[in-house]
Each structure stands twice: as structure tokens, then as C-alpha cells.
Amino acid sequence: GESVGLHLPTLSVQEGDNSIINCAYSNSASDYFIWYKQESGKGPQFIIDIRSNMDKRQGQRVTVLLNKTVKHLSLQIAATQPGDSAVYFCAVPMDSSYKLIFGSGTRLLVRP
Amino acid sequence: DAGVIQSPRHEVTEMGQEVTLRCKPISGHDYLFWYRQTMMRGLELLIYFNNNVPIDDSGMPEDRFSAKMPNASFSTLKIQPSEPRDSAVYFCASSLDRDLEAFFGQGTRLTVV
Numbered sequence: 674g675e676s677v678g679l680h681l682p683t684l685s686v687q688e689g690d691n692s693i694i695n696c697a698y699s700n701s702a703s704d705y706f707i708w709y710k711q712e713s714g715k716g717p718q719f720i721i722d723i724r725s726n727m728d729k730r731q732g733q734r735v736t737v738l739l740n741k742t743v744k745h746l747s748l749q750i751a752a753t754q755p756g757d758s759a760v761y762f763c764a765v766p767m768d769s770s771y772k773l774i775f776g777s778g779t780r781l782l783v784r785p
Numbered sequence: 786d787a788g789v790i791q792s793p794r795h796e797v798t799e800m801g802q803e804v805t806l807r808c809k810p811i812s813g814h815d816y817l818f819w820y821r822q823t824m825m826r827g828l829e830l831l832i833y834f835n836n837n838v839p840i841d842d843s844g845m846p847e848d849r850f851s852a853k854m855p856n857a858s859f860s861t862l863k864i865q866p867s868e869p870r871d872s873a874v875y876f877c878a879s880s881l882d883r884d885l886e887a888f889f890g891q892g893t894r895l896t897v898v
Contacts, residue, residue, distance in 0.1 A: 707886070716789075716876050716889030717828070762828065772841065773887070775828040 685782040692750040694779045696763035701744060707764045707773070708737060708748045710757075717762060720748070750781075758783045789890035791877050797896045803865040806893045809858055810879030818887060819852055819862050820876040828876075834860065867897045 686692045698706070704725040709717035723730045723737045723746070730737050736749040750757055760778040767774050790809040798804050810817045818833040832842040837854045845852070849868070854860040864871055874894050878887040 714891075716878070716892050718889065719886045722886060772830050772833075772844070777827050 682777070683780045683782065685784060686753050687784050688753060688755060690753055692748075692753045692757070692781055694748045694750075694761050694781065696746050696748075696776050698744050698746070698763075698765050700765070700767075701741070703744075703765045705766055706737070706739060706746050708735075709762045709764060709775075710759045711762065711778070712759045720761075753781075753783050755783050755785065757781060789877055789879055789888055791875075791890035791893050793893060794891060795894045795896075797898065798867055800868055800897055801866045802897075803863065804867045804871075804895060804897075806862040806875050806877075806895070808860045808862070808877030808890060810860070810877070811888055812858065814879035814881055814888075816880045816887075817854060817860050818878040818880075819860070820878065820889075821873045822876060822892070823873045831862070864895075867895075869897045872896050 684692060684694060705722065707722045708720040710720050711717045721730060721732045721735050721737050723739050725741060728739055734751045737746060739746045746763060748761060758781055760780050762778045763776045764773040766772060789811055792807045796804060815836050816833060819831040820828050821831055822828045829844055831844040832852045833840055834854045837857055839852065849866060850864055852860065852862045860877065862875060872895055874892045876889050876892045878889040880887040
């Protein structure tokens with residue numbers, strides 16, 4: 674089955690520094706990966722996604738890296754801002770269904 | 786579009802009572818999902834619909850839980866009878882066709898006492 678895990682439950686960074694949030698997955702057949710951001714009291718918000726035919730995808734201040742060899746993906750946030758403080762989840766569809774398996778989440782704290 | 790709209794935002798009820806959570810998906814989205822979030826189990830998919838038809842309800846914890854989607858703009862998640870362990874935040878999400886980017890509502894925080 675699919676399992677998704679995060680390496681660190683909490684990440685504290687200085688404002689302006691870069692943040693890296695990691696995620697491991699177990700199903701080597703997974704072909705689609707999503708990062709969500711959840712602020713306190715709100716629902717998860719889509720940040721960026723990547724398909725398995727890519728190793729890297731960039732958005733606005735965010736980059737997702739996919740290493741299929743070790744089944745690992747990461748979310749990089751450049752110049753972290755206070756507004757980036759939230760819990761970040763990676764999510765992977767189970768098999769070919771729409772069952773998204775969410776990781777346990779990493780809480781990002783941005784120090785002023 | 787106002788996004789996915791859920792109601793109520795907060796619900797406190799007594800054990801044994803019936804609880805109904807409501808969701809209005811984004812117009813034009815063919816997929817609707819119900820999730821439950823707890824500290825212990827994280828985000829879990831309960832059920833999802835495609836074009837108003839339930840496709841996979843294997844995440845529904847017990848027969849006490851039921852979900853309906855009578856039309857493309859409305860869905861309900863009902864718990865009858867409710868129990869304290871049902872206390873959680875319930876999210877509704879919707880997405881376009883094959884695009885797996887799901888848009889989540891603000892959630893309903895349910896407390897069963």
C-alpha cells in the first residue's frame with residue numbers, strides 16, 4: 674500500500690532564509706505528487722504539483738524536487754516570509770484512484 | 786467563484802445526536818471529496834463523488850456515516866448517531882475532471898460531547 678511520511682514534524686527558519694521540507698513515499702508506481710499548505714483554521718491550499726516524468730518544477734518562490742530513485746520529494750521555499758508559516762503536506766494518489774494519501778505534515782515556523 | 790463553501794463552520798452536539806455537514810463545491814467541478822482531519826490520523830479521505838455518483842466510500846469509518854450528493858452543487862455528510870470520537874475537522878474539496886488539484890473548503894469543526 675501507499676504510505677507517505679515526513680522527515681521532520683517542525684521546521685523553524687529565519688525570515689529570509691530558504692526552507693526545505695521533505696517527504697518520502699513508498700509506492701514506486703506513484704506518478705503524481707502534490708504539495709499543500711494549511712494555515713491555522715483553514716483548509717489545505719494547493720501549492721504546486723509534479724508528475725513523475727519531471728525531476729523539478731518551479732513556481733513562485735517554490736520549487737519541488739522529485740527523486741524517483743529513492744522515492745523522495747522536497748519542497749523548497751525561497752526567501753521564507755512570515756506568511757509562509759503553516760503546516761505543509763505532501764500528497765500522493767493511491768494507485769490509479771483519486772485517494773490522496775496525505776503525509777502527516779511539517780509545521781513551518783518563520784522567526785522574524 | 787467563492788470557492789468551496791462548507792457549513793456550519795463549527796458544530797457542537799451531544800453524543801447520540803444526528804449531525805449534518807453541508808458542502809457546496811466550486812461550480813463546474815465534477816469531483817467532490819469529503820475528508821476528516823484529526824491530530825492522531827491526519828487527513829483521511831472518507832468518500833468521493835464523480836458527477837454526483839459515489840465512487841469510493843471505503844474510507845467511511847462506520848455505517849453511522851453517510852454521504853449524499855443530490856445535485857452538482859450540494860453534498861451532505863451525515864453522522865447518526867454521533868459519538869465523541871467523531872470529533873474532528875471535516876473538509877469538503879472539489880476538483881475538475883482529471884486534474885487532481887483539489888480545492889478545499891474552510892472545514893467544519895465538529896465537537897461531540
